[in-house]
Amino acid sequence: MPLALVTGGSAGLGRALAHGLADAGWTVIADGRDADRLAAAADRPGIVAIPGDVSDTDHRAALVAAVRERGPLDLLVHNASTLGPLRGDTRLPRLADVTVDDLQHVWRHNLGAPLVLTTQLLPDLRAAGGILLAISSDAAVEHYEGWGLYGASKAGLDHIALTFAAENPEITSYAVDPGDMRTQMHADAFPGEDISDRPLPESVVPHLLALLAERPASGRYRAREFSLRADIVRALQGVV
Numbered sequence: 001m002p003l004a005l006v007t008g009g010s011a012g013l014g015r016a017l018a019h020g021l022a023d024a025g026w027t028v029i030a031d032g033r034d035a036d037r038l039a040a041a042a043d044r045p046g047i048v049a050i051p052g053d054v055s056d057t058d059h060r061a062a063l064v065a066a067v068r069e070r071g072p073l074d075l076l077v078h079n080a081s082t083l084g085p086l087r088g089d090t091r092l093p094r095l096a097d098v099t100v101d102d103l104q105h106v107w108r109h110n111l112g113a114p115l116v117l118t119t120q121l122l123p124d125l126r127a128a129g130g131i132l133l134a135i136s137s138d139a140a141v142e143h144y145e146g147w148g149l150y151g152a153s154k155a156g157l158d159h160i161a162l163t164f165a166a167e168n169p170e171i172t173s174y175a176v177d178p179g180d181m182r183t184q185m186h187a188d189a190f191p192g193e194d195i196s197d198r199p200l201p202e203s204v205v206p207h208l209l210a211l212l213a214e215r216p217a218s219g220r221y222r223a224r225e226f227s228l229r230a231d232i233v234r235a236l237q238g239v240v
């Protein structure tokens with residue numbers, strides 16, 4: 001049974017992906033800071049809930065221990081992320097209003113934690129010939145007012161993920177833009193706006209599963225570039 005670790009698996013895209021992988025027969029280790037919400041998300045066989053904050057050293061040690069109990073790691077997904085400072089009901093701050101504390105907070109969560117966790121789990125990923133999947137954003141490559149700090153952290157995350165692959169040919173690494181999704185993070189980024197036209201995160205999961213099945217070369221992709229071929233879908237459904 002393949003093994004995955006999905007950070008931020010208690011809500012949004014992380015929960016949807018953890019469910020999609022578990023339903024496809026994977027064992028999925030998932031985390032999240034709110035232990036009750038994580039326990040509710042781990043409501044099906046195959047999901048192992050390890051509550052905690054990815055920026056916390058002891059929590060990362062617990063994640064590594066949970067992986068080592070179960071064998072080599074086929075998939076490591078850096079999904080947990082912060083937008084950074086949201087001041088009152090205003091939108092994301094322009095770069096000129098970003099403080100060093102803001103920078104350190106975003107860097108610690110969106111770059112530092114994935115870098116250190118990947119380093120710790122490299123032997124486990126290499127042993128499986130595994131996949132490193134960094135959930136990126138269009139903000140990593142586009143330039144929007146207010147999104148500079150978050151976007152820079154996503155660009156950095158992409159760079160880290162793809163450099164790990166360059167340095168470790170045993171693994172494959174992807175930085176994937178999932179597109180806009182109707183989640184709490186998206187609502188937080190657009191306070192007071194109706195985001196009901198954005199697709200649910202569950203709609204992105206088939207594309208991510210298609211990416212994993214297709215396994216293209218390491219690189220940066222958009223999730224919607226990948227779709228499971230009809231013959232593979234039929235085979236997965238036991239039709240053929």
Ligand SMILES: NC(=O)c1ccc[n+]([C@@H]2O[C@H](COP(=O)([O-])OP(=O)(O)OC[C@H]3O[C@@H](n4cnc5c(N)ncnc54)[C@H](OP(=O)(O)O)[C@@H]3O)[C@@H](O)[C@H]2O)c1
Pocket residue numbers: 007008009010011012013014015031032033034035037052053054055078079080081082109135136137138177178179180181182183184185186201
């Ligand atoms: N939503 C969009 O439109 C969009 C667009 C492009 C890219 N993305 C990216 O997609 C990914 C998922 O976003 P989302 O919209 O699904 O977010 P979300 O709905 O807010 O869910 C975030 C998940 O991560 C967990 N989390 C947050 N900080 C954490 C931490 N420090 N340690 C452990 N877990 C943490 C949350 O649980 P707790 O709060 O309980 O910790 C929750 O389970 C992110 O990387 C985001 O940048 C989203």
